[in-house]
Amino acid sequence: MSIEWLLEPFQYGFMIRAFVGTSLIAVLAAMIGVFIVLKGLSFIGDAIAHISFAGIALALLLGWHPSLGAFLLASGTAVGITVLNRTAKVRYDTALAIVFTGAFAAGVIILARMPSFGGDISALLLGSVLGIRPQELWLIGGAVVMIGLILWLAYHHLVFAVFDPTGAEAAGLPVVGLNMLLTLMLSTAVVVSIQSVGVVLVMALLITPAATAGIFTRRLGRMMVLAGALGMAATWAGLYLAYYYSLPPGATIVIMATIEFGAALGIRQIKRRLKAGFAYGTRSGS
Numbered sequence: 667m668s669i670e671w672l673l674e675p676f677q678y679g680f681m682i683r684a685f686v687g688t689s690l691i692a693v694l695a696a697m698i699g700v701f702i703v704l705k706g707l708s709f710i711g712d713a714i715a716h717i718s719f720a721g722i723a724l725a726l727l728l729g730w731h732p733s734l735g736a737f738l739l740a741s742g743t744a745v746g747i748t749v750l751n752r753t754a755k756v757r758y759d760t761a762l763a764i765v766f767t768g769a770f771a772a773g774v775i776i777l778a779r780m781p782s783f784g785g786d787i788s789a790l791l792l793g794s795v796l797g798i799r800p801q802e803l804w805l806i807g808g809a810v811v812m813i814g815l816i817l818w819l820a821y822h823h824l825v826f827a828v829f830d831p832t833g834a835e836a837a838g839l840p841v842v843g844l845n846m847l848l849t850l851m852l853s854t855a856v857v858v859s860i861q862s863v864g865v866v867l868v869m870a871l872l873i874t875p876a877a878t879a880g881i882f883t884r885r886l887g888r889m890m891v892l893a894g895a896l897g898m899a900a901t902w903a904g905l906y907l908a909y910y911y912s913l914p915p916g917a918t919i920v921i922m923a924t925i926e927f928g929a930a931l932g933i934r935q936i937k938r939r940l941k942a943g944f945a946y947g948t949r950s951g952s
């Protein structure tokens with residue numbers, strides 16, 4: 667593999683923006699995705715992504731900026747469901763299943779009935795990785811800095827409230843508020859990413875690298891770093907393959923992330939068998 671092969675895609679501005687944008691999204695997704703995966707709330711991320719789709723459709727109908735509509739609808743719904751779960755004891759999965767399927771269907775209907783909508787609905791679902799604009803890079807980068815700062819300041823309280831809410835309440839922490847904060851950060855990460863890379867790729871980068879990292883470590887900090895590295899590796903490998911083999915970049919990145927997960931499962935299985943064989947050999951020798 668020559669240096670020219672590696673550098674050739676970077677002679678095009680749209681490829682540079684694609685590499686930078688997807689790398690930032692991979693880091694952003696890793697910071698939130700580890701909480702979602704460890705807490706077993708992957709469905710919430712999926713729901714917020716689909717609700718954001720409806721928010722974009724509503725914003726286009728009203729003449730607002732798409733990100734504003736997506737954030738207002740996604741964050742409002744997420745906060746409302748958090749309150750319902752804490753007060754009315756409505757199950758997360760039940761409420762989200764009803765809300766996100768209804769919101770997604772409403773978004774499709776709104777866009778289909780808008781004569782002024784010149785885009786393709788599938789573009790919002792699958793994204794346009796090679797069409798990332800400079801202003802979107804600034805928006806995603808700003809979200810990375812903001813969420814990173816919040817996590818740095820409130821990391822221990824968030825971990826306590828998310829994974830031991832009973833103990834956190836006993837310690838006097840605002841558990842509902844901290845859970846809402848996590849949900850709002852998730853909504854922000856989804857909203858700033860969804861217009862650039864679409865619903866499918868946002869969910870893949872949010873869940874799959876974090877789940878892969880969880881195979882190797884359960885320590886939150888290490889898992890976050892590893893998930894970010896795995897997400898960036900999948901995006902870079904996917905973009906190179908898309909460039910040289912004329913493949914759809916979003917789908918290729920998702921495949922690369924899935925391959926990473928499959929490889930991690932295989933490595934874990936091999937390690938378990940080797941460990942079991944070593945233990946059996948030790949017992950037999952004794």
